[in-house]
Amino acid sequence: MAGKVTFDENRCKGCELCTTVCPVKIVIMDKDKINIKGYHPATVKEMDKCIACGSCARMCPDVVITVEKL
Amino acid sequence: MAIVFQKTKGLTEKQTHYCPGCTHGIIHRLVAESLEELGLLDKAIGVAPVGCSVFAYDYFSCDMQEASHGRAPACATGIKRVHPDSAVFTYQGDGDLASIGAAEIVHAAMRGEKFTTIFVNNAIYGMTGGQMAPTTLIGQKATTAPLGRDENHAGMPLRVSEMLATIPKAVFVERVSVHDVPNIMKAKKAIKKAFEIQMKGLGFGIVEVLSTCSTNWGKTPVEALKWLKENMIPYYPIQNFRNPEEVK
Ligand SMILES: Cc1ncc(C[n+]2csc(CCOP(=O)(O)OP(=O)(O)O)c2C)c(N)n1
Ligand code: SF4
Ligand code: SF4
Ligand code: SF4
Numbered sequence A: 001m002a003g004k005v006t007f008d009e010n011r012c013k014g015c016e017l018c019t020t021v022c023p024v025k026i027v028i029m030d031k032d033k034i035n036i037k038g039y040h041p042a043t044v045k046e047m048d049k050c051i052a053c054g055s056c057a058r059m060c061p062d063v064v065i066t067v068e069k070l
Numbered sequence B: 001m002a003i004v005f006q007k008t009k010g011l012t013e014k015q016t017h018y019c020p021g022c023t024h025g026i027i028h029r030l031v032a033e034s035l036e037e038l039g040l041l042d043k044a045i046g047v048a049p050v051g052c053s054v055f056a057y058d059y060f061s062c063d064m065q066e067a068s069h070g071r072a073p074a075c076a077t078g079i080k081r082v083h084p085d086s087a088v089f090t091y092q093g094d095g096d097l098a099s100i101g102a103a104e105i106v107h108a109a110m111r112g113e114k115f116t117t118i119f120v121n122n123a124i125y126g127m128t129g130g131q132m133a134p135t136t137l138i139g140q141k142a143t144t145a146p147l148g149r150d151e152n153h154a155g156m157p158l159r160v161s162e163m164l165a166t167i168p169k170a171v172f173v174e175r176v177s178v179h180d181v182p183n184i185m186k187a188k189k190a191i192k193k194a195f196e197i198q199m200k201g202l203g204f205g206i207v208e209v210l211s212t213c214s215t216n217w218g219k220t221p222v223e224a225l226k227w228l229k230e231n232m233i234p235y236y237p238i239q240n241f242r243n244p245e246e247v248k
C-alpha cells in the first residue's frame, strides 16, 4: 500500500518525535531548511516507501502531518 | 486517494504555545478527535485549568470556560447541572488536580458529577518552572527538590486513579499513556469511552494520561518519552480501574 504524507511545515516545532515511529524510517529532519519558527522541519524524502500507516501523524503533538493512501 | 489522517475539526487553527514535543498537544488532539467522532462538538463545554494548558480554551473548537487553579471540577459541576445534555469535561494537570485541587476532584467524584476529567500527569509543575508535584517520583529532581524527591521529607507520590477508584460514583477510572503510537490509540479509546459513559448519565469518569515535560525534566522530547516509559509506568501502571460493567 502506497502512501503520501504532507507536512504543514511552519507548524513543526522540530521535536523529532515523528522520526522515531516510522516503520520504514523515512521521516527525517530537513537540515537544509529552517521554518518560520526557526526549527529544522520534519520531512520525507523517499515518499515511495511510505505505507500510509499514519504513525508519524499520530505521534505529532502539533498536527503537522496529513496522511493519504494512494 | 483516501485520507488516513488529518487534523480534526475539534481543534482550532491556532498553533499551541507548548514546548516542542510536549505531549499536551497529543492529548488535546485525542480529546478533540473523540468529541468529533462522537458527534459531540456542538454539545461540548470544556473547562481549562491553571497550568501549561491554561490556554486550552484557544485550542478546542467547542465552548470553553477557564477555571481558577484546581477549581475546574467545581465549574464543570455547575455547567453540567445547568446544561445536563451537554458534554462537559475538565482538562487538568497534576499540580492543578492533585495538589491545590485535590479536594475538588475527590468531592466531584463522591457526588458522582456526570462530567469527564482528562487528568494530565507529567509528574511536575510545568508552567511555573518545574516545582515538585504530589505526583513527582522518588528521586526525580525538581526546583523544589534539587537532590530529587525524598520519601522521608515529601512522602510518596500520589496515585490519583487508584485513590479515586475507591469512590463508588467514580464509575470510569482509567490510566493511559501517550509515549508511543499503540498507547496513543489506547488512550483515545479510553477518552471516547469516558465521554460515552457521561452521555449515558452513568456517573463521574476520569482518564489519567501519563505525559511528558521535557523542558522541566531536562531532557529532549525523545528522551522524555523513554523516561516516562521506564520511570513513570512502573509506579503508575497503565490499566482500567473502574468501568460501568462492574457498576450495578
Ligand atoms: C491560586 C494559585 N496558586 C498557585 C498558582 C501558581 N501555579 C500556576 S500553574 C501551577 C501548577 C501547574 O502544574 P500542573 O497543574 O501540573 O500543570 P502543567 O503545567 O504541568 O501542565 C501553579 C502552582 C496559581 N496560578 N494560582
Ligand atoms: S505514514 Fe507511516 S510509513 Fe508513511 S511516513 Fe508516516 S510513519 Fe512512515
Ligand atoms: S512530531 Fe510534529 S512537530 Fe515534531 S518534528 Fe515531527 S512534524 Fe515536527
Ligand atoms: S513546560 Fe512542560 S508541560 Fe509545559 S509546555 Fe513545556 S514541556 Fe509541556
Ligand SMILES: [Mg+2]
Pocket: B051, B093, B094, B095, B120, B121, B122, B123, B124, B125, B126, B133
Ligand atoms: Mg504537571
